[in-house]
Amino acid sequence: MILSKLFMGLGIGLTKTFKNKSNLTSNLLKPWRSPNILSHPLFRTTSLRLLLSYLLAMIVVMGMSSMGVYHFFAYSLYQQLDHQLLTLADAAAHNLLAIQADRTAVHRKIPRILDHDGDLDIPWQDLRLYGQSVEWFNVKKQLLGKAGKKFPPIPLINSFHSWQQNDIRTLTIPVYSSAKNRQILGYVRVSASTLEVENELKRLLIGLGFGGILGMVLIAGTAWWLTSKALQPIEQSFQKLQQFTADASHELRSPLTAIKTTVEVMQSHRERHPSDLKKIAIIAGATRQMTHLVEDLLLLARSDITAVNLPKTAIPIPIDEILFDLIDSLDPQAQAKKIIIEANVNDEIWIKGDAHQIQRLFGNLLENALQYTPEYGLIKVEIIKSDNFVVISIQDTGIGIANEHLPLIFNRFWRADQARSHRQGGSGLGLAIVQAITHTHGGEISVTSKIGVGSCFRVKLPIFE
Structure with missing residues (x-):
């Protein structure tokens, strides 16, 4: 009975999905049809690093070559002068x-x-x-x-x-x-x-200098062309991955909604199948987890395209009120683990953005701090105003993160083994979403951590004035 209803809901959801598939896909892929995918910050940074590495290597090679040429000609000229002196000395003898x-x-x-x-x-x-x-x-x-x-x-x-x-x-x-x-x-x-020899060497240096400048201009152009060619396969793969992630996320939302609705109906009529309540609860939990994962993937897929633009729903929002609301909602979890949350967020500071995304940003950071902080620990939340920016720091006394893992913590689906052992069931997308929302709102995020001492995340956002 349960399975029949589940498949019935799944069939309804898939039917609706396939009817709207063409519209969903065409609307979703409009941003990705832009020919200039190098506008994405990830590829701009990668291109710049490759270009600078190539230029640095060529500068070293050209510098060493120029030094070799200069010393070779200097040696040759002085050898020629010595030969003339020897000929003169033999004649004078x-x-x-x-x-x-x-x-x-x-x-x-x-x-x-x-x-x-x-x-x-x-x-x-x-x-x-x-x-x-x-x-x-x-x-x-x-x-x-x-x-x-x-x-x-x-x-x-x-x-x-x-x-x-x-x-x-x-x-x-x-x-x-x-x-x-x-x-x-x-x-x-x-x-x-030796004045004549020195003048010749000076002219050689001037020639090498002008030649080096011209060579660097040509090398820079060649390096840019080679970099763009080298990144083309990666860009194409990234574009296909974006398309797949967005398509899969959209197509999974409808069947998941059908499953969720069916399970809710079955849970509301417990008298019809009391022996299956435990199984229904398992299905409901898995459905919620998959729905959360799909929403995360869809948010990241969208942020890949609009990483530098504020959402259309951006409005002035008080950052202090959002933090107070989050702390109040997470207070029961903190009390259960006997963790103290200290909040220094008395300043009324407004930022422009999407309230739901900002709440999710700091909600993920606070939930991570609670998950990875042992009992009787401490979490500090502080707001610091600096010029036209506000810095929100969330510091905990948790397990900490190793230095070699810090550059990787914002990668999708990445978690260190030590952290994974303390938190089961997570998708590994929390910090990636935090970074994506921060960048979308024109901000920056940084982290410092030490094993056994704790971690401190700092989010820097522009102030709305």
Whole structure:
């Protein structure tokens, strides 16, 4: 008898559903036919993260590449300069004996070959035009002669390696009598200005800078295009999931209503089937749970589309009165668990929104606090006004949430194992609904928690003025 009535109600509900299916589906899917699904905050955030990650990676790669190119060219230019110095030093080494002979002639009062300014009167004088210089030293490191313009202001260092001070690069080589005897006759030190090399490196840096800017512009455009292409399959799947959730929610409401109505009729006529009262109660409880789940799914499906818009039923509502009403309605549950609820909500503050959704938002938070707070615990509800916003905090002394789970608590159907063991029968959509309603009303929600200490949820909403 019971089953026949249940199937009769289910048949009536399905018949009505299929008659109105086309209208329901067409009205429901109108918002989802928008081609720009990237307007959804979820995809905007994901796209931005992917784009920034790609740009950051490319900036690092381009920066390292530019540094490599710069150091390679700097090394090449200085190597070329060192090669020129070595060639100059080899050529100047052949004049060491002539300069020594000139010095000997001076001591013997023989006419010397040095000119009036102390330089050699030989073709080395042209070195001044190229910023180079040559110095000849005897074996005792005494200066014999010089040619050129710029000279290093330090004593002779008989090292074959080139070194640099300020803008002068210097190379010193020893001069031997012959390849066989290897007797040192003296030293030749050659120097050259590095200004030309430094100017070349500066021009290279400017070129790399302009090239990097142009490259980043091109990379940014390419990154945006690749990001949109990469998200297209995810967007399509998300769109189909939204459609399915909304369709399923709408189509389930009618049969659930038929079942609920049938069960209520059977419960109101208990004398006809007293032996089945327990079964009817089980069916009624399951029906209420499924109805609540369907309504939750439908609310979330709608919030996915209108996440940034206030509901059409938005009106100015006093947030303090809503909190007082909720606390009064949940007071019996709190007394049953010997939990104290402290409320500091004396300020009269108005916000604009849907009263039913705001009541559901804070109702879910308060119910969670009661569920997860052990006996003799404490729940604090407080309103804090800050500029054009109001912050409502709900703090408990419950079981707490691990740090690694905090980023996941607003995900749909997610619950930590520890929390699940304390609350059975929930759908796992409560906090997801809280977040969706908060975002719909232009607000923000945050949470801090510690295992064994408790949790604190803070909801920030704009004030209606």
